[in-house]
Amino acid sequence: MEKILTDKVKEAVFSLYNYEVDEKQIQLQKTGKDFTGDITLVVFPFLRFSKKKPEETGIEIGNYLQENVKEITGFNTIKGFLNLVLDKKYWTEVFKDMITDPDFGLKKPGSESKTILVEFSSPNSNKPLHLGHIRNNLIGYSLSKIFEANGYRVKKVNIVNDRGIHICKSMLAWQKWGRGTTPETAGKKGDKLVGDFYVKFEKEYKKQVQSLIEKGTDKDKAVRTAPLIKEAQEMLRRWEDGDKEVVDLWNRMNGWVYKGFDKTYKSLGVSFDKIYYESDTYITGREIVLRALEKRFLFKKEDGSVWVDLSKEGLDEKILLRSDGTAVYMTQDLGTAYQRYDDFKFFRQIYVVGNEQNYHFQVLVLLLDKIGYKWAKDIYHLSYGMVELPEGKMKSREGTVVDADDLISEMIDTARDMSEELGKLDTYSEKQKEEIFRIIGLGALKYFILKVDPRKNMTFNPEESIDFNGNTGPFIQYTYARIKSVLRKAVEKNIEIQKKTDTGFEPNEKEIELIKILAGFPKVVRDAGIQMTTAVVANYCYELTKEFNQFYHDFSILSVDDYETRNFRLQLSEITGYTIEKCMGLLGIDVPERM
RNA sequence: GGUCCAGUAGCUCAGUCUGGAUAGAGCAACAGUCUUCUAAACUGUAGGUCCCAGGUUCGAAUCCUGGCUGGAUCACCA
Numbered sequence: 001m002e003k004i005l006t007d008k009v010k011e012a013v014f015s016l017y018n019y020e021v022d023e024k025q026i027q028l029q030k031t032g033k034d035f036t037g038d039i040t041l042v043v044f045p046f047l048r049f050s051k052k053k054p055e056e057t058g059i060e061i062g063n064y065l066q067e068n069v070k071e072i073t074g075f076n077t078i079k080g081f082l083n084l085v086l087d088k089k090y091w092t093e094v095f096k097d098m099i100t101d102p103d104f105g106l107k108k109p110g111s112e113s114k115t116i117l118v119e120f121s122s123p124n125s126n127k128p129l130h131l132g133h134i135r136n137n138l139i140g141y142s143l144s145k146i147f148e149a150n151g152y153r154v155k156k157v158n159i160v161n162d163r164g165i166h167i168c169k170s171m172l173a174w175q176k177w178g179r180g181t182t183p184e185t186a187g188k189k190g191d192k193l194v195g196d197f198y199v200k201f202e203k204e205y206k207k208q209v210q211s212l213i214e215k216g217t218d219k220d221k222a223v224r225t226a227p228l229i230k231e232a233q234e235m236l237r238r239w240e241d242g243d244k245e246v247v248d249l250w251n252r253m254n255g256w257v258y259k260g261f262d263k264t265y266k267s268l269g270v271s272f273d274k275i276y277y278e279s280d281t282y283i284t285g286r287e288i289v290l291r292a293l294e295k296r297f298l299f300k301k302e303d304g305s306v307w308v309d310l311s312k313e314g315l316d317e318k319i320l321l322r323s324d325g326t327a328v329y330m331t332q333d334l335g336t337a338y339q340r341y342d343d344f345k346f347f348r349q350i351y352v353v354g355n356e357q358n359y360h361f362q363v364l365v366l367l368l369d370k371i372g373y374k375w376a377k378d379i380y381h382l383s384y385g386m387v388e389l390p391e392g393k394m395k396s397r398e399g400t401v402v403d404a405d406d407l408i409s410e411m412i413d414t415a416r417d418m419s420e421e422l423g424k425l426d427t428y429s430e431k432q433k434e435e436i437f438r439i440i441g442l443g444a445l446k447y448f449i450l451k452v453d454p455r456k457n458m459t460f461n462p463e464e465s466i467d468f469n470g471n472t473g474p475f476i477q478y479t480y481a482r483i484k485s486v487l488r489k490a491v492e493k494n495i496e497i498q499k500k501t502d503t504g505f506e507p508n509e510k511e512i513e514l515i516k517i518l519a520g521f522p523k524v525v526r527d528a529g530i531q532m533t534t535a536v537v538a539n540y541c542y543e544l545t546k547e548f549n550q551f552y553h554d555f556s557i558l559s560v561d562d563y564e565t566r567n568f569r570l571q572l573s574e575i576t577g578y579t580i581e582k583c584m585g586l587l588g589i590d591v592p593e594r595m
Numbered sequence: 596g597g598u599c600c601a602g603u604a605g606c607u608c609a610g611u612c613u614g615g616a617u618a619g620a621g622c623a624a625c626a627g628u629c630u631u632c633u634a635a636a637c638u639g640u641a642g643g644u645c646c647c648a649g650g651u652u653c654g655a656a657u658c659c660u661g662g663c664u665g666g667a668u669c670a671c672c673a
Contacts (some may be wrong), residue, residue, distance in 0.1 A: 024613090027605090027613095027614095027615075029615080032616060032617090034616085035616075036619080038613095040616090042615060042616095044615075044654075045653095054653090078616070079615095079616065080615080080653085080654090081615080081618085111601090122673095126672065136657040138615055161673060164672080164673065165672075165673090166672080166673070169636095196673070211662080250629075278673090286622060303671090305671060308623075314597095314598080315598090315669085316669065318649095319670080321671090322671045323671065324671085328670090328671070328672085328673085329672075329673050332629085332673095354667090355599085355600070355666095355667065355668090356596090356666095356667055356668070357667095357668085357673095358599060358600085358668070359598080359599080359635085359667090359669065360668090360673095362598095362599090373651050383599095383600085385601085385667095386666080390606095392666090393666085393667095414645060418635070418637090422633090422634095422635070424633065424635095440635090448607095451608075451609085451635095452607090452608065452609090453608090453609085454601085455601095456599070456600090456601075457600085457666070458607085458608085459606090460606070460607095461606085464606085464607090464622090467607090467621075468635055469621085469622080469635055469636090470620080470621040470635095471607095471608085471609090471620060472621080472622095472635085474635055475621090475635065475636085476634080477635085478635045479634070479635095479636085480624085481635095482632080482633055482636085485632070485633060486632050486633090489632060490632090491628060493640085514623065515657060531612080535608095535609075536609095539608095539609060539610095539620090542621090543620090544621080545621090549637070550636095551633095552632080552636080552637090552640095553628095553637045553638090554637085555637070556631080556632065557632055558632050559609065559631070562613090564671075575633095594633085595633085595635075
């Protein structure tokens with residue numbers, strides 16, 4: 001419709017004022033709520049050609065459009081705004097498209113589709129997942145769905161930072177103070193157990209540093225030479241040498257952690273197509289660096305460490321290999337990127353990584369480009385914002401980290417409490433009820449996070465629990481459940497919904513409003529994909545839901561006697577429910593049949 | 596200090612990329628609506644120097660410049 005109008009406006013201006021306007025000057029927008037009309041043309045840009053007052057110009061263009069576009073049945077101008085009124089039949093035509101196409105708004109990936117790689121999660125294997133990871137995982141998973149809906153083939157990948165000094169710290173602490181404890185004997189998730197030993201290490205290490213300082217050692221030296229850190233470093237060296245004892249322990253403890261992660265991923269409902277491990281890719285990375293060194297992109301310092309100089313690009317020098325030849329973070333990321341291109345020949349690779357790593361990714365892309373990989377430009381860092389507590393950043397040292405598993409189960413508990421109080425599910429079995437509590441609790445958490453623009457920092461207050469009323473996941477889920485309930489009742493009453501639109505039935509204003517919003521779904525999917533934001537999907541879904549709730553409140557569906565009206569409203573409800581389901585699916589949120 | 600990001604109602608956020616009409620929601624507060632398809636809903640009241648100052652424009656929350664405030668980052672950590 002907008003396309004037709006743009007052309008016609010162009011025509012109008014040409015025939016009225018003999019001027020060829022640029023399409024960019026033709027601004028069409030949805031008519032504001034308090035005005036009559038469907039689409040509004042901003043006429044200010046044409047005043048230069050018409051040399052008339054805004055209202056007159058609007059009327060002239062309006063007249064031309066009404067004569068030449070059959071869908072336009074009327075118009076009005078207010079100041080410089082030309083509000084066009086569309087024929088109600090136009091909206092029933094749009095409605096017809098929606099009910100005949102079950103995939104309305106979604107593109108299916110086909111064999112021709114380009115591949116987008118989405119990296120998310122990227123945990124360290126020495127600590128359990130926290131709220132920050134939850135945001136990361138939810139954004140990554142949802143974006144994958146959004147890309148798929150835009151017709152791309154999507155590969156979800158994860159990189160586990162399973163190697164390095166951090167995991168050695170946990171291992172060492174376990175050896176010293178663990179007394180052979182395992183997740184089974186401790187009755188704890190593996191990631192939690194390993195995390196505990198990491199904390200234990202840091203605590204003991206701090207004590208050692210403190211006592212060294214008290215004995216007169218200066219702080220820097222104390223930090224470097226405390227026996228514990230020395231032992232951890234020695235352990236890392238043995239790991240890199242392939243020392244069997246160390247590698248076996250490393251495998252064992254990482255195994256515990258992965259089992260724990262899997263549980264968290266499962267309860268969050270996220271999954272991956274491929275998981276990469278730093279312990280595999282750092283070697284590739286080192287080879288890339290050494291090759292680039294030969295080609296003189298990089299330089300070596302006297303102590304043997306390898307660097308890249310990016311001062312011409314406005315950045316600093318960056319280390320790529322330590323003096324002892326071991327790899328750093330950047331080294332492994334080079335290797336991982338290379339490996340992934342080799343695996344998937346991606347059209348685009350999206351890294352969902354926190355904005356604290358903006359600098360790192362700037363360097364990574366620059367470096368890959370300098371080395372000569374043409375696909376470097378296809379890398380995009382989706383720099384999502386931090387989740388902050390009211391008092392600031394989460395700090396593990398101060399014990400203010402919000403644990404992922406804890407938060408998830410709290411959400412489910414809240415859903416359970418609310419639900420039992422309302423007592424609407426009393427006829428369900430315990431198992432069915434638990435499933436619904438899970439859907440609702442998780443829905444509240446996911447929606448809470450995904451409705452915020454991923455790029456922005458957001459605040460989470462653990463004192464105030466996440467809402468279940470208003471602009472929330474459960475609100476949307478509730479509306480869905482209501483729609484389902486109406487449709488079930490229709491079946492009980494032997495009312496069959498017929499896909500008919502060409503009956504001359506004229507929808508009322510509220511119904512037209514719903515159709516308008518439903519018709520906007522394809523654009524929402526497109527915009528979400530282009531802008532890479534989950535927020536537009538969430539906000540759209542909320543708007544749709546709210547509109548439906550008003551309709552539901554104001555009008556009866558099943559108890560209407562007139563067949564045409566009832567059938568139309570049932571179809572409208574069905575499509576709305578379906579669209580809600582699709583939106584929530586894009587966000588990775590399930591919807592319940594009842595709640 | 597350099598670089599990057601943010602600042603919209605008491606709180607949490609839309610809207611900013613792509614400039615348009617009287618800046619929107621939810622929560623919290625207050626007042627209403629359940630013998631009728633699920634009240635986790637609906638309706639209303641109240642709440643704003645869109646951080647500040649300039650500039651561009653017919654028109655600026657939106658674009659530009661400067662400033663203020665907050666955050667991130669600039670490791671032989673990841």
